[in-house]
Amino acid sequence: MQEDEVQFLGFTKPRAVAFALLAAFIVVSPFVLYPVFLMKVYCFIIFACAYNLLLGYTGLMSFGHSAFFGAGAYLCGYTAARLGLPFEISVLAGTLSAALLGLVFGWIAIRRSGLYFAMITLALAQMTYFIALQVPFTGGEDGIQQVPRGSLLGLVDLSSDTTIYWVMAVILLGVLVFHNRIVHSPFGQVLRATRKNPERARSLGYNVDRFKLMSFVLSAALAGFAASLKTIIFGLATLTDISMVTSIEVVLSNLVGGIGTIFGPVVGSFVILSLEYYLAPYGPWVLLIQGLVFTLFVLLFRQGIVGKLQEKLRTLL
């Protein structure tokens, strides 16, 4: 059993190595790559982890995660820019509002499974998009702009990219530890069992729907957290955050990275956002190339990049 192995921060040995490599990358990369791009990826990794919790470990496919991302972005942006509240409160507002929306969505969608579940989340997300377009506080097409970064605990001024990069780096590593912890908690055990054999879990006295709902809310909250950080870093909450594209990107990053693996969301987010970033000069060709790369990845590594790597490691060891 995995848990009998030596652990570091709750990671098994191979994962601890992966974690250390990532930490090293995070430290070195801003000297080589554009830090603002890196921070965009880090936020997206957190978002992808949130999604992985649901798809990978609970077995629920949502097409509506843009709603939580959008809600988090707008509420955090509004709290910071319009109410003038500090960084921590704004991020908390974004996170909690996404969690609350998750509770509502989850409560409705959990009654169905599979494709029907996915379609309900999609429909609800489309409704949320429409609402975001109509209500005045989101700023319509302009969105909420010039969201101030503020400071961390009133002590560390976050306006410099370098400072906020290191804050973001610590948060990302913290989230990865947290994500791993959720998966390997007593709660995570129930999720995993439920995903494989819900009928048996029920017959052993587990209220399966409650556990699914809890997972859904956690996932939504973490998505809102990711969006809040993004809003603070870029000073912007827009309709893109709450649009279908955001949902699609998070699904893709999970598929490419590896569903139900701890580091899949990390790798997947890097691949998806790098394609977008480095192909940007080619304009509309991005979509075509992205589509090709995606198809190729899914054909070559059905379990995603990390899934494939794990399989290789297992046969080697």
Add this chain to the structure above:
Amino acid sequence: MQGTIISVRRMTKSFGAFVAVNGVDLDIVEGEIHAMIGPNGAGKTTCFNLLTGSLPVTSGEIRLRDTVISGLTMDEIARRGLVRSYQISSIFPDFTVLHNVRFALQQKRPTNFDFWRSELSLRSLDDRAMALLEELNLGEWSATRAGDLPYGHKRALEIATTLALDPQVLLLDEPTSGMGREDIGRVTELIRKVATGRTVLMVEHNLPVVEGLCDRVTVLARGQVIASGTYDEVSKNQKVIEAYLGAEHA
């Protein structure tokens, strides 16, 4: 004579126009081993599904002691002490054998929503899980992936996970099906052992097992109870003989 622990009145289940269980009355006495027998398709598994809340009843009432449990959800009924095993083994194939039993034990924790706690906190359940495995002669398999177990052992594992909940009433759906003679002997002994202090309702096709093990027998055919009583009484019943002969010569 102790009291009735489960009483079923006019329990009916229709699938569209087809009535799979038709007005079944059933009384299970506390502490007994009660067999439910009947030809294939008689509705035995459906009865189990109704008793455990896996399927809603179309009409009728099920009581556990004084409480009406028909209408409760499956997990609620399980938490009230009515736990089943399945005709087709229902385990968690990716978990180890030990882990399967531990997962059942985990259910009794005050909460399982503790996503912030390490799963190492579940280790305190390992001793109890191991003891259950030993009881079912599965001790040496504890670290095996459950999906890789031989067939007979999977059945035993499922009984172990069912027992882990320490149920008042144990419902076993064909615990010996597909087993060799040796395994059957072992499982029979086992059921006898675990039945002390519990009530057991089991579906069983193997009549010698029923005869040797069960206090009372209810015979089901085409969704209806056609006889009930001791094995001797039931086996002399004309309707029962016809139902079995009819089924076997069909």
